Amino acid sequence: MIKAITGTKDILPSDIAKWHYLEKLLRETFHLYNYKEIRTPIFEETALFARGIGEETDIVGKEMYTFKDRSETSLTLKPEMTAPVVRSYIEHSLGAQQPLTKLYYISSMFRQERPQAGRLRQFNQFGAEAIGSKSPLLDAEMIQLAYGILKSLGLKNLTVKINSLGTPETRETYKKLLKKFLEDKKNKLSEDSRRRFDTNILRIFDSKIESDQNIIKDAPKLIEHLDEESKSDFEIVKNQLSKTGIPFQVDPTLVRGLDYYTKLTFEIDSGSVGAQTALCGGGRYDLLIETLGGKPTPATGFAAGVERILLACENEKSFIIPEQSIDVYLIRVDSALETVVADFSSDLRSQNISCDYDYLNRSVKAQMREANKMNAKYVLFIGGDEYKNGMMNLKNMSNGSEEKIPYSNINQLIERIKTNPIS
């Protein structure tokens, strides 16, 4: 038997409803904030991610699905969406049409990691990017937007963490400071952290190893060495969050694994999804556009994991999807009337009435069971004596009542079904 590739999942009809529910909520919410959808190709030139995300990141270093096409071009299945969106923004000069571009997306991403709870190799993210403004109000809006969506889904167990990484200049100054502090303690650090010392020293804060944490806890904090603008922007974000009633905590160790972040970064965690707690992560990336060849343009955004969110919703039973139903199930009492039933179905469907019937030549009892299983609101019996007298039987499945309707008057039938909805 051929099975789905490791780390990929089928979304079966039995659980598609909650995806639709979420997608509808997303489109409505993004519209509320005036974001427009963008769709980019599933793969890109590898260089886009190498340059955009950063050569030293885990994503680029070991997680990408990279392959060569027949012309030997190196291609990569997108592991995240910010770089492609920025590429598209530059390529089509979206910024020339208006100074601020607000975009959202819902799409599959690919990363070759070992799967576990809340982690897949093909997974879906939704997110937003606002390109063209350095206003911290926009950073606050991102958090508000993401947090609002999670709240709308009924999620409770949420933590919003924020931090500021400052401008590149202050970050460089700070890195030197940190390097100086850690210099003589370097050989006490774990192997991973010693490697980070040279590649990306800030990520040492991410280490979960206790001995590392003991060393790093007395280190100077980036947040205490911010430049004036980063500092005041951070204050504005915090004020704005407080005003909109979003609970948050400042986490000076929140250093995200993508190199392009500047100033504000944030993460929304859930306690309901296993070890992978981050439902959503984002922040400001004022340098990325020029890194990818565009004009220097400030930008901010976030990405959220659909599977993780749905997992949290499932575990918290945060929302309930109503059962699916159809309006009418047509039952043929005489097996000779198959084509009559088919014709009636066409008529009903053309009038926007959802219906179905038995294609397996089963007994009336079997057809009734089927109607019941499909949550049909009505059953229409066709055949027998009524049919000979030009009538058919319409049965209301919630109260069991039946009424006769002339076979020739389909309008009366449609009227009945439409004006007599069962709540």
Place this chain on the structure above:
RNA sequence: GUGAGCGUAGCUCAGUUGGUUAGAGCACCAGGUUGUGGCCCUGGGGGUCGUGGGUUCAAAUCCCAUCGCUCACCCCA
């Protein structure tokens, strides 16, 4: 890449110290008055016990290998 746990019906699982034709619940199909659902009752179909090898008179059960799944580490959504 590293570590741990688990593979028996479509699903959830039972299966004794190795011992007849491998079971249950749910789901599916048929029937329970000639043309009517849910509840209930009766019957039925469906399994290479993940795969390959080994031990044995005898393997779902013991041993080895292999594949797959799950969870965790790393990191991230």
